[in-house]
Amino acid sequence: MHAGDQVDEGVPAELAAFLRNAFLRNGVDGCLVKIVPSVCGGCGGRVFSVLVDDVEGGAERVCAGCGSRAFIADSEEFWEDADPGEACCPCGSEEFETAVAFSLTGDGSVRWVTVGLRCQKDGAVGVYADWKIDYGPTDHLLTMV
Known part of the structure; x- marks a missing residue:
């Protein structure tokens, strides 16, 4: 993990490390990363099925x-x-703990x-979707996990 990275409580350590390393593999080094767990606003649950669009x-x-x-x-x-x-x-399982990593600019x-x-x-971990944000401001995205 980068010295300035933030990992919120509730993110499994192996998932946090995997997400940080995904940025390194994609050549996004030197950026700060904030990793946030998904928590259901309705019941506080942390297990989800997830629909992903891995193209866009x-x-x-x-x-x-x-x-x-x-x-x-x-x-x-x-x-x-x-x-x-x-x-x-x-x-074959379709139930996951979910975390979102945000790559941040300076x-x-x-x-x-x-x-x-x-x-x-x-317990297998993986990146199932990622996309670039090319607009601002972006503060609201950090709470939408």
Whole structure:
């Protein structure tokens, strides 16, 4: 992890490390990263099924506990044109802990959104969607996980 990175409480350590390393693999080094867990606003649940559009980028999560739906970051703005599919672990499970990593510029603006999932069945972690943010201001995105 980068010295200035922020990982909020509730993000599994292996998922946080995987998300940070995803930025390094994609050549986005030197950026600060904020990693936030997804928590259902309805029931406080932390396990979700997730619809992702891995072509354009975007994700919507559905709480396994209460069925509440929420878009991640600015996904709703582009969802009408999206072609989402259900995220699925290679083991076949479709239930995940979800965390979102935000790559930040020097002034704190969000430049990349990366959705990481940790399978509830076998613990496998992966990046299921990511997309670039090319507008501002972006502060509101940090709470939309």
